[in-house]
Amino acid sequence: MLNEFKKFAIKGNVIDLAVGVIIGTAFGKIVTSLVNDIVMPLIGILLGGVNLSGLQYTFRDAPLKYGVFLQTVLDFFIIAFSVFLFIRFFERFKRKDEQKPVPTLTNEEKLLTEIRDLLKKDVHEEREF
Secondary structure (H helix, E strand, O other), X not given: OHHHHHHHHHOHHHHHHHHHHHHHHHHHHHHHHHHHHHHHHHHHHHOOOOOHHHOOEXXXXXXXXXXXXXXXXXXXXXXXXXXXHHHHHHHHHHHXXXXXXXXXXXXXXXXXXXXXXXXXXXXXXXXXO
């Protein structure tokens, strides 16, 4: 059982997933700080000093904290938009690498390539004997 676990844990996909989770957690903390410390105070100023996280409605004896819910929804949209921008940037970068023109060979280079291939073929045939 221990050997099976080792094989599972050392697979590349598991390690990649672990790295992704760690980076995702750190990224989530950064975005949460961005929302809590920068975006929400600015929204509060625009709304006349209202702190959204403090908004709540008391239904009987139960406080319904819809302000915290609104802040969480805003966190989600900012995280989703940030991930979208990151993936978009990454895809553009990837496309630029794929679009590099493949150099075309001149007739002279084609001929030299054929000669090289023939010489390699002759060397392999001689070694077989």
